[in-house]
Amino acid sequence: MLEFTQQIVNGLSLGAIYALIALGYTMVYGIIKLINFAHGDIMMVGALVSYFSLTLLGTNIFVAMAAAMIACAVFGVLIEKIAYRPLRNSTRIAALITAIGVSLFLEYFTIFIFGPAQKVFPASAFPIKAYALGGLSVLNKDVFVFVSAVVLMIILQYIIKWTKTGKAMRAVSLDQEAAVLMGISVDKTISITFAIGSALAAAAGVMLGIYYNTVNPLMGIIPGLKAFVAAVLGGIGIIPGAMVGGFVMGLLETMVSGYGNSLYRDAVAFGVLIFILLIKPSGIFGEDTGEKV
């Protein structure tokens, strides 16, 4: 039982990271119906920005995280403007292929500039301490990741539920044309959505850097895919769904690694995806909508 609880503790911080990435996927999908394949790579850019902020500028981890979030927010808006906006009225497949292109571009342009080597996240930025909690061992990095992720999610909920911007975002995702008629600037709202989603991804990237101690140009692919699975699991486009989905994926992954074969860790994520797509493609929180002609 103790070991089981320990696995849950380990899974919670990983789940929080997945949830943060999943939120970006789900927000973007909710508003422009695009699977932003490049989202995991934006997370990688965030991790790299924080790495350079820590090593070159010698800042502390909070400044590094803020820098990563700001840089990626700008970056996300730029990507949307350059690559996705011209395609807003074309087929969804064209947009999806473009997103794949953006993802490959970010990965290999980073390799081209910084080389493919793994960079060790400076340990001095976040000295690891372990606390004993009634037989459980809790690392301070797990606590940090979990707490900051939850704080970010609360801020997000506040923005979406209580601010005018959030109202505009919900309106645009519900009905773009009606939103325009109500005087909402769709372009601006979409830009803000990308900014917020990318900033959350950047925060997740920094956390992933702390969690695994390394940063590399391809680090965004697998966590990105898993977070995508989390978003689909919770019901893509639904914000609380992404949070729940993220935690479920994190816990599931630590359980499989802890009790089963860790080589199947990645296959399990994809298995969950296929299962959910076949049983209930709209996800746990989604409503089934009939096909409209």
Place this chain on the structure above:
Amino acid sequence: MQKVNNKWLKLGIEVVVLAALFTLVQYLITAGLLKQYYQISLASMCINVTLAVSLSLINGFTGQLSLGHAGFMAVGAYIAAIMTNMLDLPFITGILAAMLGAGLAGFIIGVPTLRLKGDYLAIATLAFGEIIRVTLQNIGYVNGPAGIMGIPKFATWPWLFGGAIVTIVVIVNLINSSYGRAIISIREDETASELMGINTTKYKVLAFVVGAGFAGLAGALYAHYFYIIKPETFNFLKSFDILVMVVLGGLGSTTGAIIAAVFVTALTAALQSFPAIRMVLYALILIIVMIYRPQGLMGNKELSLRTFGRIWGGRH
């Protein structure tokens, strides 16, 4: 201007051109005039043409975005390698088993996933492709992540060239048949074609199975040309590679897919020492083509003798 519209004349010219191309390369290889580098490029071109044409049937003509093509290639490569390397069976048995096996995998994956549409289908096929790869990594009989080594190098030029030609002939004839018209109608409007009485599931699965089967053929050729296969070779980046060819050539154009496959392979060979630049270029090609020419190089048009006839006629 003389129109080349005699069917038999057209076929005759095509056969002569292809036979000349085949004989030329065969002569250059046997005479030892072709450097290893060019031989490998030509072999990759044949394999990539097979892959691109088979994926173009699924993505381009049926309009079902599949991102798991490398998975079917992996199934074919492994089955063929097991047949020849471990069971000592002749190459042709390996090829046929690879095609059947990959087709079967396409059927098993296609029946449940083809109910999904658009991006959901893309993600599901990507997931299946990755599951195939992870599964291969965990099978001890095929050496897990290390893969199979020392596969006999059976895939000579006639096999490679023949494989590509058979793929093109079968798929082009399929597209030009009544089956093909049903398949294209699904791409144009799935709901409408269903209302016209077309069993959309049947045709989607058919296209998927045929496409997967020929990806298996490409896998078998790959395994017996490069004599080493690893699960890692067939990850989703490989699927994206094939996708780049199909998209660049034009979704819905076989000749486009062929031209793009040849071009991309040549580009890959030229940039061999700079893999990062190659991928950056691929990415830019994908983005720029989608923004400025979403229908690809050829759109859904085919390059044919008639096109040449028109160009020729225009000059007079």
